[in-house]
Amino acid sequence: MGKKKQIKYAAAFELPNIIQPRTLDFKSFILDSSFDASYFGNGNPVTVELGCGKGEFTVGLARRYPDRNFIGVDVKSDRMMAGASIAMTEGLANVCFVRLRIECIAAFFPPHFFSEGYITFPDPHESMENGKRRLTSRRFLGLYSQVFAPGSTLHLKTDSAALYEFSRESIPGHGFKVLQHTDDLHGTDAEGTDITSILTTYEKRYLAVGKTIKYIRFVL
Numbered sequence: 001m002g003k004k005k006q007i008k009y010a011a012a013f014e015l016p017n018i019i020q021p022r023t024l025d026f027k028s029f030i031l032d033s034s035f036d037a038s039y040f041g042n043g044n045p046v047t048v049e050l051g052c053g054k055g056e057f058t059v060g061l062a063r064r065y066p067d068r069n070f071i072g073v074d075v076k077s078d079r080m081m082a083g084a085s086i087a088m089t090e091g092l093a094n095v096c097f098v099r100l101r102i103e104c105i106a107a108f109f110p111p112h113f114f115s116e117g118y119i120t121f122p123d124p125h126e127s128m129e130n131g132k133r134r135l136t137s138r139r140f141l142g143l144y145s146q147v148f149a150p151g152s153t154l155h156l157k158t159d160s161a162a163l164y165e166f167s168r169e170s171i172p173g174h175g176f177k178v179l180q181h182t183d184d185l186h187g188t189d190a191e192g193t194d195i196t197s198i199l200t201t202y203e204k205r206y207l208a209v210g211k212t213i214k215y216i217r218f219v220l
């Protein structure tokens with residue numbers, strides 16, 4: 001690991017709104033601890049962003065909805081540092097970040113804990129034939145059905161046509177139903193909604209080079 005990254009990882013431990021294992025041993029982290037459901041000190045509904053990167057989307061939502069709670073999950077705390085620092089500076093008490101592999105989500109969070117989820121520009125793993133590492137594969141949908149409450153809405157945003165087509169086929173079933181899909185989100189009349197007006201780092205990058213954003217909204 002480069003020196004700059006090491007410094008950022010170390011700094012992440014200083015932020016009280018990043019929850020993470022001391023070492024990269026996720027297995028003992030989830031065996032020794034679990035998410036404290038009373039963390040936010042209120043019973044407000046909790047939205048999660050899976051693979052949140054720098055956490056722009058999570059922080060953007062937290063600013064708009066002070067009466068809801070938001071958690072960004074990513075395996076890289078050096079990225080989440082960006083969003084966590086902004087949340088601290090702005091005094092946003094309704095947001096935190098958890099360093100975790102999404103594969104471990106059902107072992108760390110209480111059952112049916114989340115009421116909404118965003119999967120923003122996940123790695124498309126386009127070269128993988130069976131797609132089992134994709135965050136909308138059956139394996140991951142099975143985990144989501146454990147941690148999301150029935151009736152929860154999930155949103156997928158991607159620049160990848162392959163992931164979009166894969167997800168349109170994989171999502172229906174397992175208790176999930178697709179409510180909306182488009183291969184050009186910013187070309188639809190959804191402008192001005194949360195999903196179109198809060199842009200992540202990757203989304204800005206893709207829009208700058210003229211890529212269209214694909215979107216699927218689905219419900220458990």
Ligand SMILES: C[S@@+](CC[C@H](N)C(=O)[O-])C[C@H]1O[C@@H](n2cnc3c(N)ncnc32)[C@H](O)[C@@H]1O
Pocket residue numbers: 050051052053054055073074075076079100101102103120121122123200201202203
């Ligand atoms: C392409 S980036 C997108 C980041 C952010 N959502 C955005 O739109 O700017 C994908 C993110 O997912 C995270 N990620 C990928 N696989 C993961 C996994 N299995 N568990 C947790 N995070 C993961 C990566 O660390 C990375 O930050």
